[in-house]
Amino acid sequence: MNRPSRPGCPRRPRRRTGLRLLLTSCLLAGLALASAACAQEPRPAVSVLGPWTGDEEESFETVLDRFREKYGIEVDYQGTTSLRETLLAQVQAGSPPDIAVLNSLGELTEYAHAGELVPLPDEVRERSPLPWAPELTVDRRKNTYWTPVKVDLKSVVWHYPDRSARRGAWCLGMGSGATSGWPGSDWIEDILLQRSGPAVYEQWATGELPWRSPEVREAWRTWGRLIAPGGSGTQAAAALANDFQGNDGKGLLAADGRGCAREHQGSFVRRLYGEDIAFVPTTEAVPELANGRNAYEVAGDMAALFRDTGSSRSLITFLTGDPARATWARAVPERNRPFFPVSVGAYGDAWANRAVEETLSGAKRLCTDASDVMPPELRGAFHRAVLEFLAAPADHDLLEGLLEQLDDETRRHHAQNAPWVPSVCAAPVGGGS
Template sequence: MSAPPGGPATAAPAPRRRPSRRPVRVATVVASCLAVLAAAAVAGVRTLGHEPAVTLLANWTGGDETHFREAVIEPFERKYRIRVDYQGSNAESQVLGADVEAGTPPDVVVLTGPGELAGYARQKQLVPLEKLVRREDFGPSWATRLTDGHVYWFPLKADVKSIVWYPADVGAQELRKAAGRPAAWCVGMGSGATSGWPGTDWIEDILLQRYGPAVYERWVRGDLPWDSPQVKAAWTTWQRLVGAGGDRELVRRALKTPYQSASLPVARHPRGCVLEHQASFIRGRPAWQQADGRYVSSAELIPGASAPRGWEVSGDLVALLHDTPQARKLIRYLASVDAQRAWNEGESGFSVHAGLPAAADPGSAWHRSLALTLRDPQAVHCFDASDAMPPAVRDAFAEAAIEFLAHPGRLDRLLRSLDTLAGTPGLTWLPSVCDGT
């Protein structure tokens, strides 16, 4: 599961209690009211004869929203004389669900979850993009063709997840010794309504590196049971690495710490944790900037994995809900080389657009290296498993990761529960999440 990139992060739920869904229900009610008001405001502006407008919902807030507005939205507005009514929310899934239920969805949405988008496509809420976007510009793992033969999304921003960050002054021998000490890992499970996703990232990546893309794909498609030996081994490997159920203070800190703050001890004196299994976007956090963060492939530190068997990746995916002239122009623009370059300049992320050669990346050495990894045609890229799963399974997976971290003895029960949920009729599963397989 991918992080909401902007805004404050809150702590994960307490370890002895399963996360309540009440905050989500409250958020949904509030979002429904806001959606009705927003729709009325937009309709009023259009009725008054102002310039054409397009509504856009994404999860960028704070500094990310400012960058998106200045680098991407404002150039579009100047060029096409079309106003973009942008809404950024850290509870984007809940807001979108409320908007769709109220019959007032945005024209364009940017989501991190292809599994969620596939569900909307099945409900006929999304517009196929073949006439607007060249699939070959992004590749099959990024612009997935669903079973109906259509493509409904493409990435504006991409990140690599199969990596571990460490300070520049930590040598290779010290790095490998640290990997065997749970206290050396920077872990923060908090992320508001989506708390737990850092744990799912761990488990997904361990499965990929130990057993390869074919096993990973079977699991993400719902064909490999959660209680299979491979999946169960991924959970127990994570347990040993981070000390799940062990040192009470260590576990408490991991459960209470927002993911954005997990790396703070890296910059303290004396230094606390020194390793963080986290996506490429975390390199922009102050602690890793101060420590001059470097990275290694997670396969180098995961027990039972000798070399990268694939790279877990994530992305912010653009989809079209209303087929208006203004929305079509925005879709074409967001898929263009110019917009992709503008959003990803300044090391704010990566583009996988085929028209942007990775070798020409203007960033630092680590940024250029990861850009090459993302665009390497010989490498296997597998989309974040939980993001690709049906939302109900994704959310239950994140909750299970929180509970397991505190109580690993409950693993069998948690896996049985996930198997039961995954077997629910009517869920939408992606046909494929890995390229090169």
């Protein structure tokens, strides 16, 4: 190792004591420089909080490994199923992660208006398409504050190819380790989108259309008729006891006498089944919802910057690039392959994967999950209302009471000037108009 040369000392004649002190100081300074040169410089690090655990975390770590190798930056990833609570606690403690990944646009909107988020770098903003990443006006400035890392298609019904998607009992499971009730809110959102169109859907999702409007009320009633034909609530009641993944974690879709034959669920459900699973749009599985709009509900996992550092900017830029997406796509079995806002090519031959990509890119309108867009308290009230509704889906008085409560909650947020996501629906990148 080459020792750094000792710095020169200023000449101070006549005073031997002063000269001796100066020489000692210079020697100590030289030793300090030598020690600094010998010490190994710590690698910069980025902390990331996200929703992926288990095998999903393992595949994401493959992407992070490529980043570590390329940039020499360490990444500390923490995956949790209690994302909202963990992030809120960290923010309140003044120690948020550098980057957080979450699906709630309503939560992200609140964090942005509270000054907790950093606007995205220009390169990332350009890769952050609608409807997943709308611009927000914060302090009279328009900026984009989050970017979709991966996305999912909704508005589809899964079935086995040898069984019709138009017949058979519905697979229903309202339980979830995170927030129970969302499989039901997905149903209501999709029905409203297909019956009333993207414009009405967006008005409702952004708090402008009352819950007791005829369009929203009819969406709930339509779902009640689908899951409780003839007024029987047996199947609906059973959904309250079922996890959306099946209580054995192997999925609800009928295989060996499970009692249901078709499932309304997002594209992530493929990971619970074999490669022979197929889907059709909800509008084909439920004839009364048929229309020519070619509109789909979508969801996504959004990355946002809570700390503005060179390392955090490098990582969020990397995660939205094609090389990282291609690495992620190759790192997992086909049935667990992630989807992105734009295609990065076909990795594997599973029919469902190709069909999902073609549906996302070929739609005329994509609309983000409405409950993900709502303020967190309203989102939670919506999910709870779904669970209460399932106790008696044919009870009109019960429904009116639930809708009134949701209208009250919406008014409360408006009275508090709570921020809302400004837009929900858009054409896909390179898609319809």
